[in-house]
Amino acid sequence: QVQLQESGPGLVKPSETLSLTCSVSGDSFSSYVWNWLRQPPGKGLEWIGHIYHSNINYNASLRSRATLSVDTSQSRFSLKLTSVTAADTAVYYCARDGGQVGTTTYFDYWGQGALVTVSS
């Protein structure tokens, strides 16, 4: 059974950097595209970006504040978001793309989510 688990600080100060890691177990990590999404409290879902080996794609709405990285040897991937504001307060999810790499996309496994609050 595939499992994803987000980890990182639950509270980040304004203007600082949000850092989260997603640890994956139960499947061939290097065969999939890995994603970050977020959901502000009471709102809808926003895709942040995805990473597949050295190929990375970001949502331009984050204005280059996001950086994704991957550690294949440890089966985990990470998100850094710089210069955070209260608008970045959200539940952050990691998710696996179960589709055919480069052809189809659907998120078949999700982490439980990590609430990150931006506040001084």
Place this chain on the structure above:
Amino acid sequence: DIVMTQSPVSLPVNPGEPASISCRSSQSLHINGYKKLDWYLQKPGQSPQLLIYLGSNRASGVPDRFSGSGSGTDFILKISRVEAEDVGVYYCMQTQEAPYTFGQGTNLEIK
């Protein structure tokens, strides 16, 4: 970015009755034989879960009362007989092009 519009926003349904959710995209999601549209259900307090992928394919473990259809810019999620466990917010998501974008959600509740 591709804009996704769902309707209705709120959907009260009697148990055992059918339900239908519409999702419209600002451009066609049909390319190379694939329909780049997925449906997710977010039950209260939980992460989203995949229901339907590529327009009409049920994800593993999803009951056959759920079905997806449509093409081009118009897609529908149907529940043939709503059960109490189906409550939550339903989202459509396009994967035609990045950034992948979601509809605003449809909140299904039991009457």
